[in-house]
Amino acid sequence: MTLILSNDDVNDLLTMPDCIDALEIAYRELALGNGANRRRSDSVVQGSMQDTFYSLKSMDGIVPKFGVSAVRINSDIVSWPVRDGTIRREKVPAAPEKRWVGLVLLFSTETGEPLAIFPDGYLQRLRVGAANGLAAKYLARKDAKNVALLGSGWQASGQVMAITAVRDIEQIRCYSPNAENRIRFSDQMSSTLGIDVIPVDSSEQAIDGAEIILCATNSIDNILDDSLLEPGVHISSIKPSEISVPAIKKSDLVILHTHDDKPMHIVPPGLEVPDQKQGMGWHMMDNIDFDDLSTLPELIAGQVNGRNNDKEISCFLNNLGMGYQFAAAGGAFYKKAKLAGRGHELPTEWFTQDVHP
């Protein structure tokens, strides 16, 4: 049977520590040459509604060790409204009932068959959190207790779930520009995690005394500059634009997520898509000698050294996601879902065939 699973299933069954464990194994495998990741592609055309684009994003990965592969697909209506004086990328929930469309398809590497189909939303947050959590596990000071969190959205919650899974954190100070958001977020997270999450009025207040600084924003501008970095701190970002180039250059140790520097962009000639220029800040990476840097899989596999002492500044750039993460985390999730008897069971025959092209 092929299972149709839901975000609720992911939320109920796959914990952040589960996801971290799965990715840790999978990253090591990848560094050892036992896996494959197909770089994300973003195909974009003019949208059917005024001032919109249609975007089809896909990425693939194979984790032989877990016996699974995955294709992750996002089918989005994207607009670029001006909010608070800044142009922002927004996905329009244009599917029925005002919903978004992101899917993971999971296949067996032993039989080829589709094992499961499910929305990507919750797994997306888990895998981003887990990647940055693993980076902190291997790079941050062992005695780190204070975290500065810049951001208070969906991804920020994944970041705090992950950092508390890899270090004995005592306090998280959260800053984001909107006071209401950071207060609500801090309240929620304090009760979820059972540790102090405190909203503060500035980045500086958040960062002062923190051994770990986590950036988790939608900002298209730098939010972390070199002047804010003290010896011994570990910094991490979920997109390249968050940490300034001088801050990256000030770091003693810089680890990337992947050597794929940016997605493949497929855009008809002449179509101007804002994202291409500024959305994620990939252009900033032009100023960094990318090929010289090592990756998280290499770090986890012990192919490069981590932190040498308590004075070094370490930096993790989650520069681009991997379809491979969806295979790894998706495989762990699927196993739990099968055991728990979750999901709508559909005949696998619907998704297989007796001819081969």
Added chain:
Amino acid sequence: MTLILSNDDVNDLLTMPDCIDALEIAYRELALGNGANRRRSDSVVQGSMQDTFYSLKSMDGIVPKFGVSAVRINSDIVSWPVRDGTIRREKVPAAPEKRWVGLVLLFSTETGEPLAIFPDGYLQRLRVGAANGLAAKYLARKDAKNVALLGSGWQASGQVMAITAVRDIEQIRCYSPNAENRIRFSDQMSSTLGIDVIPVDSSEQAIDGAEIILCATNSIDNILDDSLLEPGVHISSIKPSEISVPAIKKSDLVILHTHDDKPMHIVPPGLEVPDQKQGMGWHMMDNIDFDDLSTLPELIAGQVNGRNNDKEISCFLNNLGMGYQFAAAGGAFYKKAKLAGRGHELPTEWFTQDVHP
């Protein structure tokens, strides 16, 4: 509702002329900059069974004019047995009930929602046939009546369905190395098409007097050399290895399917995959000045000239498939399936979400 459709639905509803019409419109759109195609990727790892590989292949495309996008996925167990003295690529039907796994996911570009999921097998044959049929429509002599068909397999049947849709063909002479296969194929096709399909004992017999030569084999060697080409003939192939480089160079007009010269290959370092070297003959294209050649979309959009007179030799190289074709043909199929009330209806809610990552 999201529809789960089948190969039978494709077979019952989408005719070759339907598919040719849809692709003709879609190719023109692509040439005019109203569409997007993401190059095929082949990710390959060591298989779990002895002497096998696991291959995850994907390709995407968007046809705004039809309001659809598509992702096509193949999840295959591949082996390389020696058959009749030659090494051959074979897909192992390892899914339950000895089946293969190829899927098309169709999305709406207006709402982003998944419209349909169905196996790729029948649509695959239709879109390959339709591409070569369209090339013949624009390149072959208008008065062409005799076809040489080299090959007698699954793709060969698509080729004859397509050529008879674009020209008033009176006779098809079919050659393939195995006499039993070519006789069975010719019998079947004669009754299906209502025209003479005659099995012959050699390529030369098939080609003698033919205005159109269609290659449709699994051969990894050249099957059509320059010595066999008479003035005025139109030749076409479904993979680069079929037509020899001298035969391509002898042609007055050479049209490619796409400027994407080969798939992206994602293979772990050190893994030797036979396909990379010889499977499709992409390496042969190194001898052709690829960028100088025009493509089928450009030809259909009138951006380049077709045949100028009855003496020219024209050549179409279906060098690499496009996800875009699955969006175009899939969109036409989906429309018919909706009208006919086909498929299993699943709640679209299963494939959408109230969060966006």
